[in-house]
Each structure stands twice: as structure tokens, then as C-alpha cells.
Amino acid sequence: MSVTVKNNSITPxxxxxPLITGNQTFASITEKISSITETKPxxxxxxxxxxxxxxxxxxxxxxxxLFWEGVGIWGLNNxxxxxxxxxNFVFWxxxxxxxxxxxxxxxxxxxxxxxSINRFAEAMTIFAVICALIFPGIHVGRxxxxxxxxxxxxxxxxxxxxxxPLLWDVFAVGTYFSVSxxxxxxxxxxxxxxxxxxxxxxxxxxxxxxxxxxxxGGNKQWKHYELAYLLLAGLSTPLVLSVHSVVSTxxxxxxxxxxxxxxxxxxxxxxxxxSGFAMVLTLAIIARKIFGLEHIITINHFEKMNKIMLxxxxxxxxxxxMEFFIAWYSGNDYETFxxxxxxxxxxxxxxxxxxxxxxxxxxxxxxxxxxxxxPAMFVITIFINIGMWFERFVIVVSSLSRDFLxxxxxxxxxxxxxxxxxxxxxxxxxTLFLLFIRYLPMIAMSEVKGVMPQADPHYYEKHD
Amino acid sequence: MKLDxxxxxxxxxxxxxxxxxxxxxxxxxxxxxxxxxxxxxxFISYLVAYLFWVSVTLGAFFFVMLFHLTGTxxxxxxxxxxxxxxxxxPLMAILFIPVILGIHDLYHWSxxxxxxxxxxxEKKAGYLNVTFFVIRSAxxxxxxxxxxxxxxxxxxxxxENPTAEQVKTLRKVSAPGxxxxxxxxxFAAFDWLMSxxxxxxxxxFGLYYFSGALLGALGIILLVAMHLRSNNILVEEIKVDHYxxxxxxxxGFTIFWGYMAxxxxxxxxxxxxxxxxxxxxxxxxxxxxxxxxxQVFGNFLIPFVGLMTxxxxxxxxxxxxxxxxxxxxxxxxxxxxxxxxFHHKGIVFSWMDLTLFVGIGGLFMWLxxxxxxxxxxxxxxxxxxxxxxxxxxx
Numbered sequence: 001m002s003v004t005v006k007n008n009s010i011t012p013x014x015x016x017x018p019l020i021t022g023n024q025t026f027a028s029i030t031e032k033i034s035s036i037t038e039t040k041p042x043x044x045x046x047x048x049x050x051x052x053x054x055x056x057x058x059x060x061x062x063x064x065x066l067f068w069e070g071v072g073i074w075g076l077n078n079x080x081x082x083x084x085x086x087x088n089f090v091f092w093x094x095x096x097x098x099x100x101x102x103x104x105x106x107x108x109x110x111x112x113x114x115x116s117i118n119r120f121a122e123a124m125t126i127f128a129v130i131c132a133l134i135f136p137g138i139h140v141g142r143x144x145x146x147x148x149x150x151x152x153x154x155x156x157x158x159x160x161x162x163x164x165p166l167l168w169d170v171f172a173v174g175t176y177f178s179v180s181x182x183x184x185x186x187x188x189x190x191x192x193x194x195x196x197x198x199x200x201x202x203x204x205x206x207x208x209x210x211x212x213x214x215x216x217g218g219n220k221q222w223k224h225y226e227l228a229y230l231l232l233a234g235l236s237t238p239l240v241l242s243v244h245s246v247v248s249t250x251x252x253x254x255x256x257x258x259x260x261x262x263x264x265x266x267x268x269x270x271x272x273x274x275s276g277f278a279m280v281l282t283l284a285i286i287a288r289k290i291f292g293l294e295h296i297i298t299i300n301h302f303e304k305m306n307k308i309m310l311x312x313x314x315x316x317x318x319x320x321x322m323e324f325f326i327a328w329y330s331g332n333d334y335e336t337f338x339x340x341x342x343x344x345x346x347x348x349x350x351x352x353x354x355x356x357x358x359x360x361x362x363x364x365x366x367x368x369x370x371x372x373x374x375p376a377m378f379v380i381t382i383f384i385n386i387g388m389w390f391e392r393f394v395i396v397v398s399s400l401s402r403d404f405l406x407x408x409x410x411x412x413x414x415x416x417x418x419x420x421x422x423x424x425x426x427x428x429x430x431t432l433f434l435l436f437i438r439y440l441p442m443i444a445m446s447e448v449k450g451v452m453p454q455a456d457p458h459y460y461e462k463h464d
Numbered sequence: 465m466k467l468d469x470x471x472x473x474x475x476x477x478x479x480x481x482x483x484x485x486x487x488x489x490x491x492x493x494x495x496x497x498x499x500x501x502x503x504x505x506x507f508i509s510y511l512v513a514y515l516f517w518v519s520v521t522l523g524a525f526f527f528v529m530l531f532h533l534t535g536t537x538x539x540x541x542x543x544x545x546x547x548x549x550x551x552x553x554p555l556m557a558i559l560f561i562p563v564i565l566g567i568h569d570l571y572h573w574s575x576x577x578x579x580x581x582x583x584x585x586e587k588k589a590g591y592l593n594v595t596f597f598v599i600r601s602a603x604x605x606x607x608x609x610x611x612x613x614x615x616x617x618x619x620x621x622x623x624e625n626p627t628a629e630q631v632k633t634l635r636k637v638s639a640p641g642x643x644x645x646x647x648x649x650x651f652a653a654f655d656w657l658m659s660x661x662x663x664x665x666x667x668x669f670g671l672y673y674f675s676g677a678l679l680g681a682l683g684i685i686l687l688v689a690m691h692l693r694s695n696n697i698l699v700e701e702i703k704v705d706h707y708x709x710x711x712x713x714x715x716g717f718t719i720f721w722g723y724m725a726x727x728x729x730x731x732x733x734x735x736x737x738x739x740x741x742x743x744x745x746x747x748x749x750x751x752x753x754x755x756x757x758x759q760v761f762g763n764f765l766i767p768f769v770g771l772m773t774x775x776x777x778x779x780x781x782x783x784x785x786x787x788x789x790x791x792x793x794x795x796x797x798x799x800x801x802x803x804x805x806f807h808h809k810g811i812v813f814s815w816m817d818l819t820l821f822v823g824i825g826g827l828f829m830w831l832x833x834x835x836x837x838x839x840x841x842x843x844x845x846x847x848x849x850x851x852x853x854x855x856x857x858x
Binding site: 253261264266329 | 584585587588591639643646647650654663665666667668669670671719723724727728730731732734735737739
């Protein structure tokens, strides 16, 4: 190399802090993470699980009653025919996006810090998509013909409308779910084999033996595994963008002011990543504390995630601003009215909740102290979760409640069943999540080992 | 062109600079004849050429800030080239003057009598009026120049006496710089391009222009780096691996551009509201249809398929051809968005399209090589230079 770097005096200042702290060895990582799934969980887990399972039962109970009684139990009214069910659907699909971004896009961008958080972010994706899929399913009213959503050949020659974004949703979210599941499972295989090898009981040996698909950790297996992982990452990357873009077309292909605007696809994607990161962080902070994972999920990981939230939060803010500006610039009375109505009409409280939580509060992340303060970021992520739910509420409800015909205007308010379904969906989400951290390695052991200093082939030469 | 191995400065670039400058000036002089022959056509051609070159400048500006913010390692060896492109901002500010002079030929909202008879334009007059238009453009250029100059000066200062403080400064300037950039490029796209049809509007339009600008910048970065390489300069420093990463960006941002273009098209087509659909209707008339299809096939599908594999991205002669193709498509994209506002029946190419493109481009290239020659072509003391030099894609 012909260039000689003249002055290296500033290199140490910029040295990236190590990703994994506390002088970990390969063995200590395996022990730390596997033992969580091998020992009996503490009281905290049991308490959390009972609460979550109770809420999940409320969800199933409410769904049962909904099927019995019909969608009339919701607060829907004449102009507002899409209420909380659609809000919840978009909210949960959005939550999932962080997992895919972390596992696929950060992988492609060679961001090695992702290894500490990707496993449970991906798990969260899968559980969030499960929660999301419930809502359009129960929204159809006649749930016994829900299979009409799929283009199944039938003797009546009845087909779904292929030009309907609702059908695109079925495909987009279905694809998303299956690819995410495959990606997650592929990543799990080496760790499942580790659990199998450590298993003491016959049952664990058998179960993990089957699940790990005969993994032996040979050279060839790793070679194939890594190629498969790269290909799945490549397949997942467009999905990060496409799924929420398709969800946005549910609204944007219509002619309703406030729904129909061309920035919707990228705007929804940014919002999805924003809310997803907030949820990953909320969960990570709790899990890290309870299971003592401070050396693996370090404050540096959190700081990086906070930066991504700051960025995506501002992207969402950009979209809010552009919508407002163009609503005025269009010179279209309906557009202008819709946006003034959002900000100053009957749903102004929801609008300003959204703006405060999504645009103003995340600005606190400009300060390094706050980016590195766990209590502060915990509170902020909760605000973001609330704000992003309200964003979907504002979009869905405020545009519908005051449509083109003032005589049909109405105010939408949820009923107890709207609330029980939302709360219940959180119950289902946490039930699945708690089961996951109890029975499967919540951190990708094999990947974390790959970013440790010991993984460098020359490590032992230097340290002998 | 030669490289001084000790100081990493280019020498003997005079010939190249003179050629670029001469080509630019001669082409502009020829175009002046066109100004007297067909004034409106002169301004149309000028605007499209200008929007192309300014998009390259802005795209480079974005990449410089992006590299500082993300703390890139691989991109460090390319930074001087990108900075040189970014520093064409003052030139682009000067070259904006003809657009202001041609405002009445280009923007029909600038005619008071038209606005008076058009209730919609009357509503927008608070925003779309000549004074505010000029002020806004001046503000954009002012902000861009202030930020870019600070970034460039700090980067140069690092060559002499590197401190950790400078690295922090670069990040601290880039972070708010990004916000300023996002807003200004969007409004610049609204002002300069979208308001050619002042009745039409699209919230994604700023992002649409931005996504094209990234392709423009990547294309010129690649061509400049390849020109250095063809003169046996920085052959070992800017390795095939760096080209590979640039090509990945080119591939990725082609998809990004396609995503923006498709989002806008799909939503407008689907909702079918006349005041929006008119945009695509006008661009589907007569021979404009050819350019519309070019957007799908030429601007998206060909680079998408043509940059997919690893070998395609690492084969430099091939990559060069693909880069030129993408730049051509980027130009045609802007042409297809801008010109149907004036020629309603079909494509009208003018000889001035070519002379003004070369004219602005000549000055542009002259300035880039001048800037590159004035300072070392590598940021020699960047703390990540070492890592960048050893960049390898497994």
C-alpha cells in the first residue's frame, strides 16, 4: 500500500467501544443465554405471564362475543366505518418492521451491533404480525366466509377484486409473515443445536434435536447456512418497504382527503420503523434488566437505536409537514379543510397527542445524555408507542368522521369492546413474547460470538 | 494528469480543465444564438440541463453528510471526489440566474394577468410569486453553501492537523445539515420543477427529485473516480471493492427511485382524480409515451437487472457503461417531467438541449477538477483512512 497514514494520534479517540463488554468468552455467552431457557424462571416471569395470558383470554373472549353478536358491538357509525380494528391492524403491522430492518437491512449494511438484538426483534415481528392479522380477519363481519379473502377457485366463480388494496394486503402481510418466520428459524438453527447439545433431559434432547434439523456445525454447513442467511436477508429487505407501502395503499388509493396523498407509502414505512424500534427498545430494556444481559445488550446498542428513532421520527415529522403544506398548496378546499379539521377540529386532542409524542418528544434524543439514560429512553419509547397508535387513529378516524357531506358527519367513540380487543391484543403479544424468552434463546448466540474479538482468526496470536 | 506520491496532489490537470471550460463556454455561446432564435425553448432546455446538474451537486452534498453521520469507513477514500462535486454549489447558484431571467417563459404563475383570472392560482399567490420565489432560491443556495463550506473547510483542515474535535464538528454540522437539506431540496423541487404546472401537486415530489439526485451524484462520482483510474491515479487506493459498494448504492437507489416513481404513479392512477391524473395524461400523449415507458424499462428495469450480480458490479468497464446509461435516464426523467408542460403534442428535442447540457456540464466539470487539483485527492489524515484503504468485500 503506497499511502502511509501520517498521524494516528486521533484514532484512539474515535475507537468504537467494544460491542460486547465484561470480558466475555464464547463459553460465558453460551452459558448466560442458554441458562435462561434451562432454569426455572423467576416470579417476575410468572407474574408477567399470568397477566399477559389473562389479557389474551380477554381478547379471545371479546372475539367470541364479536362473532356471536356482530360488529355492531364496536363504536363504528355511519361515516366512520373503519375504526379501531383497522387502527390496531396498522399499528401491529408497523411494530413488526423494526425486526425486519434490524435483521435484514442492518445486516446488508454491515452493522455488526445488530447481533445483540436481532433475535428478539425478529420474534417480536412474528408476534406483532400475528396480532395484526387477527384484526382484518375479525373485521369482515361474517367470519365464516373469511376465506373469501383468498383467491380460491370455487363453483360460484367468485373471485376477490385483484385491484383491491385489501387483497394486496392479504398477499403482502402473508408473504411478510412467512419470510420473517423462515428467516427467524434459519437464524435459530445453530442456537437450537447448542441447546440440544446442552440438554439434560431426554425430552429436551428430542425436541431440540428435531428442531435443529441435524445441525453439526461443520464447515460446509456453515457455508450453506451463511449463504441462505444472506439470501433471506436480501429477500426480506424489499419486504421492509413493501408491506407497509401496501398497507398505506388501503388508504391512499381512495379519494378521501387526508387518505389520498402520494407520500403515504414512504411515510408509512418510516412510521413503521419508528414505532417498531420503540417497541423493541421497550422490551429490550425490560428483558435486559430481568435477565442481567447488560454485557451483551449494552448502552451503546441503545444509543444507536435511539439515533434511528430520532431519524425516523423526523421522517414522520417531514411527512406531516408535507401533507399540511400540500393541502394548502393544492388550493383544494376539501384538502385544506381536512387538515385544519385534524389540527383544530373535534379530534384535535388526538392530533396534538400524535404530534407531541412523535415529533416533539423524540427531539430529546439530540442530547447524548438522554440517548444514554435508560429511564429517559424507556419513557420516551412508551410515548412513541402511544403516538404511533394515535397517528393511525388520526388518519383513519378524523378523515372519515367529517366526509364530503356535512349532514352525515358524526363523532366516533370506542366502546368497551374496542378497548378490550386492543388491550387483549397486547396480552396475546406479551404471552407469545414471554413464552419465547422462556423457551428459546432470546439472543443469537452464534452471531454474537461472531462479533467478539475472539472471533478474529488472529486474536490468539496477539494475545499469547 | 499525474499524482505527486508524496503530497497526494494532482498535477497537470490544466489540459483537462481547459478542455472542460472551453467545451462549456463554447456550448453556452452557441446556445446564446438559440436564445435569440427561440427564447422560450432556450429557457426550457436550460432548465432541464440545470436541474440535472444541480441534482448531481445536491446528491453529492447528501453523501458527504451521510458519510460523516454514519462514520463510514469504506467511503473515506472517495470523500474528496464527492466533496469536489459538492463544492459546485456557488457555481450552481450563479447558473440559477438565467432561470430567474426566464421566469416568465417558464412559470406561468409568474404572470399577474394569468393569476388574476385563475382562482386557484390566486389562492397560491402568497407562495407562488416572483419575489418569494427568488428569495426562497437564494435562501436554499445560501444555506447549502454555508453548510458545505464548513464541511469542506473542516475536512481540509484535517489534512494539516487532525484533531478529534474536527470529527465531532463534521458530525455536528451534518446532523442539522441533513434536516436543512431534506426541507430545502423538497421545496426546491416544488419551486423549480413541480410549479411548472402550478395546478398540479404531489406530496412525494420532493422525495422523487431527491431519489433521482442520488443516482445523478453516484453516476458522476463513479465517472470521476474512473477517470482518475484511467490515468493510473489512486488505482490501489480506490479498489474494486469501493466500486462494488458504489455500484450497490447505484442498484439500491435505482430501486429507491423506482419506489418513489411507482408510489406516485400508482396512487394517482388508482384514485383517478382529474386534477392529479392530468400529469400522467399529458406525459402519455403522442411520443411522450415513449419516454414514459423509458422510465419503467430504461430507468428501472435495465439497471435493476443489469446491476444485480456481484460480477456486474465489479466489472469496471461494464459498470462505466451502466453508469452512463443511468445518467442518461436521469436526464430523460427530468426531461419527461418538465418539458411536456410546454410541448403538449409529443417529444420535441432541440439542439439547445444538447448545447446547454454540455455548457453547464463543461463548467461543472471544470470546477470539479479545479477543486480536486487544489488539495490532496485523499483525506490523508482521516482517522478511518487506513480502514478505508483496506476495505474488502468478502
